[in-house]
Amino acid sequence: LGLISNTSILELSVPSVHDGGALVAFGSGVVYITLQSVISFKSCPQWNSHSTCYIRMAISVVSWIAVIPMIACASLISITKIDWIPGEKDYTYHFVSAVCEWTVAFGFIFFFLTFIRDFQVGIYEPKQ
Template identity: 70%
Template sequence: MLLCCMPGVAFVPALLVCWSSAAFIISYVIAVLAGHVEPLVPYISDTGTKPPESGVFGFMINISALLASITMYIRYLLIEKQNESSHFVRSSCNMFTLCVGLMGCTGMGIVATFQELAVPSVHDIGALVAFGSGVVYITLQSIISYKSCPRWNTYFVCHIRMAISAISCIAFIPMIVFASKISMTKIDWTPGEKEVGRSEMRRNMERGERESQRQVSEASRRSWRKQKEQMANNEHLGIFSACGIQLAVQDFPAFWVSTQL
């Protein structure tokens, strides 16, 4: 009823907020009731991975991306109309801001279409484009709002927009850092599977230790064989040297006699 009372196209931004919130809440409720995710703060993408919530999530988020595109285009036309009399921003800057926003809407469509576990690389790229472009878009809109003061905006509204932009920028950095540290392969781990994972890790460590000990033992045996061979060679050389000296001593008198004759 409230949306119907709004003049012109003013209902579109409000409809966008209501529809997007409903998309997240409905898919979350279905995923929790189906036992696909834990109730305590799951990832948004986790609530749209498995059917039936994946169908609801994909459909509603695609509608949200469409509504967001319409909202951004309306904002673009509004700034163009205001700029005709005030000239507070370049038209090229306004167009660039619109293109950045539409890029974020495209990322939303990619996230909705390619599920988290089905095509994770494409899903992650879509999420990066959606969130990154969204942060840039709201920051640019905040700057434009300041430029349009005091005729078309109040400083109070501009401060609120810039605060939201700052929070979004700060939140975007740890999201990228933590997302790069994990590799999502499944979302419903059970205690038994976690125990199997620890046992497998323990077995791998023990196997690695045994392999290291075996390699050390083999190296020790090779070193000992080389030492024995060297000792044997030295012993043979000693024997040959002793025999040579003995023969030389024994033959020396005969040699001396023959030279005297």
């Protein structure tokens, strides 16, 4: 729901809907990967290795560390624009928020890449 409203509403047309969608997408995504990391620990070592569990939890912690300043700095930005110039008002907040946003986004990607081994184990092969 957050991604739909975030991607379908342009940032400058209705900023509050765009920002709300980003908040839902990133917030619920971080909660999801944290819960999935806990499930990984519960199913260890039957379904995955301890190192995979620790990698998933590390990604979850980094995502939590990045999502909090992302939300805080994004809420402090008083103007909405696309092109920013260093030294402008709220540039630092925008920069920190953008770096944290990309950190969380890449965290999601790397988190989901840790499931490659899980899905390779469960390949169904029909009987001949």
